[in-house]
Amino acid sequence: MNGRGTPLGEYLPGHSWLHRTPLGLKAGFLAVLGLGTFWLSSWAASLAVLGLVVALFASIAPGWRRTWRLFAAPAPLLLVVLVFQSWQLGPGRGISIAANITSCLVAAAILTLTTPVQTLLDGVVRLASPLRRFGLDPERLALLIAITLRSIPYLLGTFSSVREAARARGLERSPRARVLPVLIASVAYAQRTGDALTARGLGDATEPEADDPAFN
Amino acid sequence: MPDARSFARPADPDDDAVLLRDVVVRAAGEDRRPSRTILTVDGLRLTERRIGVLGANGSGKSTLLRLLNGLQLPDSGSVTVHGLDTRRDGRAVRALVGFVFTDPLSQLVMPTGREDLELSLRRSVPRKDRAARAQEILERFGLATLADQSVYELSGGERQLMALASVLAVEPRVLALDEPSTLLDLRNRELLRRTLAELPQQQVLATHDLELALDMDRVLVVDRAEIVFDGDPASAVAFYRELSLSGTP
Ligand SMILES: Nc1ncnc2c1ncn2[C@@H]1O[C@H](COP(=O)(O)OP(=O)(O)O)[C@@H](O)[C@H]1O
Ligand SMILES: [Mg+2]
Numbered sequence: 001m002n003g004r005g006t007p008l009g010e011y012l013p014g015h016s017w018l019h020r021t022p023l024g025l026k027a028g029f030l031a032v033l034g035l036g037t038f039w040l041s042s043w044a045a046s047l048a049v050l051g052l053v054v055a056l057f058a059s060i061a062p063g064w065r066r067t068w069r070l071f072a073a074p075a076p077l078l079l080v081v082l083v084f085q086s087w088q089l090g091p092g093r094g095i096s097i098a099a100n101i102t103s104c105l106v107a108a109a110i111l112t113l114t115t116p117v118q119t120l121l122d123g124v125v126r127l128a129s130p131l132r133r134f135g136l137d138p139e140r141l142a143l144l145i146a147i148t149l150r151s152i153p154y155l156l157g158t159f160s161s162v163r164e165a166a167r168a169r170g171l172e173r174s175p176r177a178r179v180l181p182v183l184i185a186s187v188a189y190a191q192r193t194g195d196a197l198t199a200r201g202l203g204d205a206t207e208p209e210a211d212d213p214a215f216n
Numbered sequence: 217m218p219d220a221r222s223f224a225r226p227a228d229p230d231d232d233a234v235l236l237r238d239v240v241v242r243a244a245g246e247d248r249r250p251s252r253t254i255l256t257v258d259g260l261r262l263t264e265r266r267i268g269v270l271g272a273n274g275s276g277k278s279t280l281l282r283l284l285n286g287l288q289l290p291d292s293g294s295v296t297v298h299g300l301d302t303r304r305d306g307r308a309v310r311a312l313v314g315f316v317f318t319d320p321l322s323q324l325v326m327p328t329g330r331e332d333l334e335l336s337l338r339r340s341v342p343r344k345d346r347a348a349r350a351q352e353i354l355e356r357f358g359l360a361t362l363a364d365q366s367v368y369e370l371s372g373g374e375r376q377l378m379a380l381a382s383v384l385a386v387e388p389r390v391l392a393l394d395e396p397s398t399l400l401d402l403r404n405r406e407l408l409r410r411t412l413a414e415l416p417q418q419q420v421l422a423t424h425d426l427e428l429a430l431d432m433d434r435v436l437v438v439d440r441a442e443i444v445f446d447g448d449p450a451s452a453v454a455f456y457r458e459l460s461l462s463g464t465p
Contacts, residue, residue, distance in 0.1 A: 010327055010366070011327065011328070011331070116331065117326055117327070117331045117334075117335075118331065118334045118338075118346070121338075122343065146325070147325055149327075150325055150326060150327060154321075192317070192319070192322035193322060193325060195287055195317070195322075196315075196317060196322055196323045196325060197325065198287060198310070199285060199287055199310065199315035199317075200310070200314075200315075200382070200383065200386070201307065201311055201386070202335070202338075202339070204307050204310070
């Protein structure tokens with residue numbers, strides 16, 4: 001299966017200053033920067049934030065291929081948003097909304113590219129540990145997030161191989177031939193992943209001794 | 217080659233068998249149709265280090281393996297591993313029995329091998345020691361240079377070894393391997409074969425690879441939901457050949 005999709009969720013081993021920034025600080029800053037943009041409605045402010053996020057992205061030297069992969073997939077969608085919102089709400093709002101979404105995308109990519117998955121998981125576990133009181137297992141939540149990140153490239157790969165298979169049979173115009181196999185493949189993938197996690201004992205609730213802070 | 221001996225744990229001399237008693241597994245029946253039996257095993261005691269399972273597609277090999285670590289629970293009868301019941305002691309059994317799937321991509325749930333290994337270690341090794349332990353295991357399997365590559369970029373054999381390393385990281389005493397070489401080319405198959413031969417764990421391995429089957433100490437042949445042969449590898453392979461070529465025995 002083709003897995004060379006978006007670098008979202010990928011880690012880029014390295015030692016840039018963003019790699020060295022503690023997770024809480026980095027995640028907090030990027031979240032404020034990314035999500036904060038939704039309060040911005042002036043196109044100039046949105047573009048300024050986008051410029052800042054892109055500069056941060058460039059500072060980790062992601063390379064051209066990774067940059068291309070990050071933008072290639074969502075580019076058509078962003079273009080549609082830009083055109084549609086410009087038509088509906090005026091060009092200023094259109095540019096602002098498209099820039100804000102792009103900022104979020106880039107901020108998310110910066111976070112995962114500069115943080116090893118394990119560190120990310122530890123962060124989620126720490127952040128979610130107060131929720132244990134309400135019966136939520138932080139370790140499982142972290143695992144859920146990790147699996148979700150991991151399945152993005154896999155499912156994007158499924159989309160493209162199903163498209164090729166449909167084309168090979170001359171069925172590229174049939175939504176049935178394109179959507180159904182993706183659904184089936186996704187369910188099968190979920191099932192196999194579930195089995196693999198169960199087999200490794202990772203589906204079990206965390207044991208009391210793993211509550212030890214040294215584990216989380 | 218990995219120095220696999222260091223994965224060994226002191227074995228419990230009295231109780232190191234896998235036991236199946238009066239096991240029946242049925243497919244979940246739909247509507248009012250009678251449910252189909254997908255495996256019956258009256259009695260089976262596995263003590264040999266390496267046990268092969270041969271059988272056509274759909275004969276019940278995976279079901280037999282899945283019974284061993286509780287991925288599949290019997291509809292009746294019982295399965296015990298080293299004295300632990302798969303139904304009652306599910307969690308302990310999963311820690312005892314590692315499972316290797318045919319497709320390593322469904323097993324490796326993290327983007328890179330190193331991350332996957334560290335995930336395996338989350339439950340058993342404190343955070344500060346995890347990275348070092350992962351590195352140690354990677355080196356033991358000769359996988360250190362591939363550890364940070366996307367699992368999609370590895371060859372089939374490298375991927376399967378990586379999946380195996382992730383399973384062995386938690387030091388199981390028994391390995392269930394479901395057609396681990398089916399997706400591999402000849403060279404990678406050979407690499408996997410040599411690696412498995414050196415592991416100290418008890419292995420129960422389903423395969424279509426007759427050469428691999430001949431490496432085992434004992435081989436079962438499964439056909440249409442039943443064990444139809446149980447014996448030494450050479451006889452089992454001959455029996456299986458006969459069975460496959462004659463169509464309906
Ligand atoms: N969850 C299930 N529900 C219904 N039928 C199943 C299920 N799992 C396996 N089977 C059926 O049980 C039989 C044995 O399957 P399996 O153990 O996977 O065989 P093998 O691994 O030898 O190919 C097959 O006919 C298969 O279709
Ligand atoms: Mg099978």
